[in-house]
Amino acid sequence: MKSALDSNRPIYLQIKEAIEEDILNGRLAPEEQIPSNSQLVSHYNINPVTVLKGINLLVDEGIIFKKRGLGMYVSPDAPEKLKRRFSDAFFQEHVEPLTALAKPLGFTLREIHAMIDSAWKGEKND
Template sequence: MKSALDNNRPIYLQIKESIEEDILNGLLKPEDQIPSNSQLVKHFNINPVTVLKGINLLVDEEIIYKKRGVGMFVSPDAPEKLKKRFSKTFLKEQIEPLIAIAKPLGLSQQEVQEMIDRAWKGEEND
């Protein structure tokens, strides 16, 4: 869980995204209990309504679910749902703009792939 929040973005979205990141990174696994609303309120020192708003978004997206009287838990298919959603976002926000820059530069798909491969391995791209 993040230790600090960014004042430039809605806090409830940051709460939601923090839990999503923990799920994607394997810190929260399917059927794990997420921190309670009161724990989140105390951790981030924020209004309980703000926490609830972020949590409700995750419930609406079926990323987490409520066990009455027990708490909130990660849905069994949450990691797959999140990976699929983030993959679509990655394509739109990163890959498509990359291609839009590479084509006018005259870079071939193979050249771009080779650059990606080198970067993935941590090698210098000339």
């Protein structure tokens, strides 16, 4: 769980994203129970309705599900669903704009690969 929330963004979305991040990073496994609403309310010192709004988004997306009387659990296919969604978003938000800019500048695919490899390794591109 994140230690703090950003006051500049809707809190319910941050709750949703924090749970998604925990699933993607393996801190919450498929079929594992997520923190209860009261735990989240207490941890972040926020309104229960705000927590419920973020949780309901995850339920609507099939990322978590309710076991009656037991709590909320990570759906078996949640990691794959999230990876697919984030992969699609990454492609649209980063790869497409990168290629749209690189082509008119005359970069070859090999040069782009070399730049990405360099950035991946933390090297500065000269």
